[in-house]
Amino acid sequence: MSQDWVYSDILKEHFMNPKNILEDEAAFKADGKGSVGNIKCGDQMMVVIKVENDVIKDCKWKTYGCASAIASTSMLSEVVKGMKLDEAYKVSPKDIAVKLGGLPENKVHCSVLGDKALRAAIDDYFKRSSQEHRIQEEAAIIICQCMNVTDKDIEAAVKDGARSYEELQYETKLGTVCGQCKDKAEDLLHQYTHLYGE
Numbered sequence: 001m002s003q004d005w006v007y008s009d010i011l012k013e014h015f016m017n018p019k020n021i022l023e024d025e026a027a028f029k030a031d032g033k034g035s036v037g038n039i040k041c042g043d044q045m046m047v048v049i050k051v052e053n054d055v056i057k058d059c060k061w062k063t064y065g066c067a068s069a070i071a072s073t074s075m076l077s078e079v080v081k082g083m084k085l086d087e088a089y090k091v092s093p094k095d096i097a098v099k100l101g102g103l104p105e106n107k108v109h110c111s112v113l114g115d116k117a118l119r120a121a122i123d124d125y126f127k128r129s130s131q132e133h134r135i136q137e138e139a140a141i142i143i144c145q146c147m148n149v150t151d152k153d154i155e156a157a158v159k160d161g162a163r164s165y166e167e168l169q170y171e172t173k174l175g176t177v178c179g180q181c182k183d184k185a186e187d188l189l190h191q192y193t194h195l196y197g198e
């Protein structure tokens with residue numbers, strides 16, 4: 001069976017007919033705009049929103065990402081319309097994957113692009129409307145229990161240039177005791193490399 005058929009019908013529909021694509025950036029008077037990703041590896045995402053009375057009235061996006069990033073952000077842009085900002089801030093890649101009828105495990109990292117770009121757009125709106133106090137730092141999750149290394153530490157190491165597991169270990173010391181964190185750390189390394197470059 002072809003690998004393509006692991007995608008659900010809903011996901012295929014959002015890929016074939018993506019909703020809310022930003023066609024004309026100048027014409028869309030955005031109240032908030034967020035961009036994440038790295039053009040070099042093809043995964044770049046921009047999300048723009050219009051806000052009224054603390055509710056997302058419109059949400060559009062554009063990407064050079066893969067099928068999963070396109071379908072996830074198409075679904076995300078539908079889901080958050082009409083949502084209060086605080087609620088939209090909490091929508092996770094998992095919520096979107098469920099709505100799409102599941103995403104192949106190795107594709108879930110693609111869907112974080114839309115999610116991060118949306119939060120960046122909301123943060124941008126908070127800045128533009130003098131509500132900086134509402135910007136939330138994402139809570140850090142401990143990945144390596146032995147060395148107390150979090151996902152934020154891994155993100156920082158990748159931003160600093162770590163690209164291999166060995167470089168990540170050198171920077172953070174994760175995985176140097178029991179080694180049980182290796183798989184999770186490698187997943188995050190892969191995900192952040194997509195976001196921050198080759």
Ligand code: FES
Binds near residue numbers: 144177
């Ligand atoms: S959990 Fe990372 S070395 Fe033990």
